[in-house]
Amino acid sequence: MTLTVWLSLLAICLLGAMSPGPSLAMIAKHSLAGGRTHGLVAAWSHAIGIGLYAFVTIIGLAVVLEQSPMLFKGISYAGAGYLAYLGYNALRSKGGVAAKLESGERMSYWQSAREAFLLSILSPKIALFFIALFSQFIALGNDLSSQMILVATPWIVDGLWYTFITFILSSPLVVDRIRSKAQLIDRLSGVVLILLAIRVVVTA
Numbered sequence: 001m002t003l004t005v006w007l008s009l010l011a012i013c014l015l016g017a018m019s020p021g022p023s024l025a026m027i028a029k030h031s032l033a034g035g036r037t038h039g040l041v042a043a044w045s046h047a048i049g050i051g052l053y054a055f056v057t058i059i060g061l062a063v064v065l066e067q068s069p070m071l072f073k074g075i076s077y078a079g080a081g082y083l084a085y086l087g088y089n090a091l092r093s094k095g096g097v098a099a100k101l102e103s104g105e106r107m108s109y110w111q112s113a114r115e116a117f118l119l120s121i122l123s124p125k126i127a128l129f130f131i132a133l134f135s136q137f138i139a140l141g142n143d144l145s146s147q148m149i150l151v152a153t154p155w156i157v158d159g160l161w162y163t164f165i166t167f168i169l170s171s172p173l174v175v176d177r178i179r180s181k182a183q184l185i186d187r188l189s190g191v192v193l194i195l196l197a198i199r200v201v202v203t204a
Contacts, residue, residue, distance in 0.1 A: 001145075001146040001149055001150075005137065006149065006153070008137075009134075009137050009149075009150070009153055010153060010157065012134070013134075013153055013154045013157040013158070014157055014161070016126075016129050016154070016158075017154075017157050017158045017161040017162070018161060021123075021125055021196070022083055022086070022119060022123065022125075022192075022193055022196055023046060023116075023119060023120065023123070023126075023162070024165065025189045025192065025193065026042060026046070026086075026115060026116055026119050027039060027042050027043055027046065027116065027162045027165055027166060027169075028165070028169055028189075029090075029189065030042040030107070030112045030115070030116070031165070031166045031169040031170045032169055032170070033107065034107045034112055035170055036166060036167065036170035037109070038107060038109065038112045039112075039162075039165075039166030039169065039170050040163060040166055041109050041112045041113050041116075042112040042113065042115065042116035042162070042166075043116070043159055043162035043163050043165070043166050044159045044162075044163075045112070045113040045114075045116040045117040045120075046116040046117065046119065046120045046158060046159075046162060047120075047155050047156070047158040047159030047162070048117060048120075048155070049116075049117045049118075049119075049120025049121045049126075050120055050126065050154050050155055050158040051151055051152070051154065051155030051158075052121070053120070053121075053126060053127070053130050053154075054130065054134065054150060054151045054153075054154045054155060055151050057130045057131075057134055058147055058150060058151065077201065078122050080124070080197040080198075080201045081197070082118060082119065082122045083193045083194070083196050083197035084193070084194055084197040086115075086119075086190075086193050087189075087190045087191070087192070087193030087194035087196075087197060088190065088194070089190075090187070090189045090190030090193060091187060091190035091191070091194075092190075134150075134154065137150060
């Protein structure tokens with residue numbers, strides 16, 4: 001893989017990671033409610049899901065999904081259901097930022113890891129990214145070293161981006177300012193997640 005091709009891949013992965021969506025809301029929730037370590041656990045669990053998508057795209061999942069509309073619809077509907085579930089809980093502040101800050105309850109690292117990983121695996125937006133954009137690079141690198149770079153690049157970019165987000169959101173100054181608005185954040189994120197779920201169902 002040439003440097004030019006890798007830089008193109010890097011740019012696309014950065015744009016994909018930085019685009020706002022449910023992943024950002026998820027990392028924000030765990031960073032604010034659980035603290036920096038929980039945010040980092042969520043960030044890299046999400047990144048593991050991204051790396052897994054990159055790996056299975058290389059071994060042919062993108063082609064399978066493109067040629068099997070029913071399978072892609074199944075993944076889309078499962079992702080929509082998970083987004084709706086997260087949105088419903090956020091609207092009720094159940095397990096959200098407000099509930100955790102008010103009660104002082106500590107969420108488990110497993111909860112942070114599970115929610116972030118499932119969100120990345122079940123996200124139709126991420127599946128579309130790998131089908132439409134990432135898969136174009138597969139033919140450009142058939143040797144083992146290129147394939148390792150193809151898997152590592154989106155995985156590391158995603159992990160580092162959400163690590164950066166975690167460090168910003170988990171700083172004491174930010175947490176103190178957000179504490180009084182935690183319930184509003186839950187409500188807004190709940191509405192956004194449910195709207196995203198509806199959009200997935202409508203466009204699937």
